[in-house]
Amino acid sequence: MSLRHALLGLLAERAQSGYDLTKKFELSMKRYAWHASHSHIYPELKRMAAEGLVEVVDEGLRGRRTYAITGSGRTELRNWMLSPPTNAVVRNEDALRLFLLSSLDRPDAEHLLGRIIDTAEREVAHMREVVADVEGIGDADGPPLFGHFAAEFGLRYHLMELDWARWALGRLTSPAR
Amino acid sequence: MSLRHALLGLLAERAQSGYDLTKKFELSMKRYAWHASHSHIYPELKRMAAEGLVEVVDEGLRGRRTYAITGSGRTELRNWMLSPPTNAVVRNEDALRLFLLSSLDRPDAEHLLGRIIDTAEREVAHMREVVADVEGIGDADGPPLFGHFAAEFGLRYHLMELDWARWALGRLTSPAR
DNA sequence: CCGATCATGTAAATAGTTACATGATTTC
DNA sequence: GAAATCATGTAACTATTTACATGATCGG
Numbered sequence A, B: 001m002s003l004r005h006a007l008l009g010l011l012a013e014r015a016q017s018g019y020d021l022t023k024k025f026e027l028s029m030k031r032y033a034w035h036a037s038h039s040h041i042y043p044e045l046k047r048m049a050a051e052g053l054v055e056v057v058d059e060g061l062r063g064r065r066t067y068a069i070t071g072s073g074r075t076e077l078r079n080w081m082l083s084p085p086t087n088a089v090v091r092n093e094d095a096l097r098l099f100l101l102s103s104l105d106r107p108d109a110e111h112l113l114g115r116i117i118d119t120a121e122r123e124v125a126h127m128r129e130v131v132a133d134v135e136g137i138g139d140a141d142g143p144p145l146f147g148h149f150a151a152e153f154g155l156r157y158h159l160m161e162l163d164w165a166r167w168a169l170g171r172l173t174s175p176a177r
Numbered sequence C: 001c002c003g004a005t006c007a008t009g010t011a012a013a014t015a016g017t018t019a020c021a022t023g024a025t026t027t028c
Numbered sequence D: 001g002a003a004a005t006c007a008t009g010t011a012a013c014t015a016t017t018t019a020c021a022t023g024a025t026c027g028g
Helices: A003-013 A018-032 A038-050 A071-082 A093-099 A106-137 A148-173 B003-013 B018-032 B038-050 B071-082 B093-099 B106-137 B148-173
Strands: A054-059 A065-069 A090-092 B054-059 B065-069 B090-092
Touching: A003 A018, A003 A038, A003 A054, A003 A065, A003 A071, A003 B093, A018 A038, A018 A148, A018 B090, A018 B093, A038 A054, A065 A071, A071 B106, A090 A093, A090 B018, A093 A106, A093 B003, A093 B018, A093 B148, A106 A148, A106 B071, A148 B093, A148 B148, B003 B018, B003 B038, B003 B054, B003 B065, B003 B071, B018 B038, B018 B148, B038 B054, B065 B071, B090 B093, B093 B106, B106 B148
Parallel strands: none
Antiparallel strands: A054 A065, A090 B090, B054 B065
16 A cells, blocks of 8 residues: 555655645656556545544645645654565556567567657656756755656656667567577 | 456467466566466456456366467457557556655665665666576577567666666765756 | 475455546636 | 636445465475
8 A cells, every 4th residue: 555655755745735646646656656546545645634644734725625744644654665665566557568569470569669669758858858847946955856866767767668669679670689 | 457468468478377377477577567466366367268368278287277368368468559558557666665765864765775776786687687598598580589578678677776776875975966 | 294386266355446526716 | 707727525346465265296
């Protein structure tokens, strides 16, 4: 159940509403870290509030409820962050397609790799912007910003994917060895 | 529901039992593509058999049932492989920890990065062996082997992770800019 | 004959998605 | 005043995990 730790981590940065959290998942988190929809996030926030890990600190317009992390929430988050991953859950639909590439005949495989390359190129361009944004905001003397490391990881991930797909396509069209 | 596609993909390579499939998940698939346990795999195989995507082609010792992919299973697999990922599910507990790194104070963050570096080094060493094995088996003239591309992807992934973690640790200990 | 591994399952619980549902406020 | 966006929820279903459960065969 890592959703709760994802939420605690985001709330550790700043207090915010379920709606804000949902958007963060949609915009960045779900790309390479964790996927979640609002219908999962809202009930989870309620449960966490009942358990004292978070608390409602403000009720604004349109029923907006701002949640903040509590002391016990911070303890829980730190414990999870530092605990060795026992059997870390990994699910990646795209990586699964890569894994099963050889089940396709050559034309199909080439087509799929072509699409992967296109997508990765777009992702790389996007992540370059994100990284530049984060660098721009940065306060040179302060601690590294939240999201800075994550953005860099995302950029490197997609660059790696792009390199790999190009290499694989090369192998496919002219099996060198 | 990508478990079924993962299973179809593995069965497309060769007919095998739930036990064999479980081990493949345990040994390679779950590292960076898809995670699943036997108690999920067995019922899913039964369901797929009922739907005609796979069939039992052999019953051996100790109740071992060998499943093979059917024509309709191959169609389903190909459709999924070539269909553009609509909202590709990504869940990665380790990447999530990286994402939330800034929620830790500096000593804790350094400790976590150190552990990530150690783990990644071991993974890289392991994947180098796997890649070497697969290359060794290869028939130079034949089509690329199943798992060849996947192993290379795994190696590159962990190399990327290692580079990133070292870079992040450097940033943390001496914030350059 | 004993421990390791092969081999499969079920039950209960939790996690997560999709579809349905509602209404307020802001912007144009 | 209409469309976009803010904001939250519930219900039904499906996916997945954890724990429980059983027994056969193989290697030493």
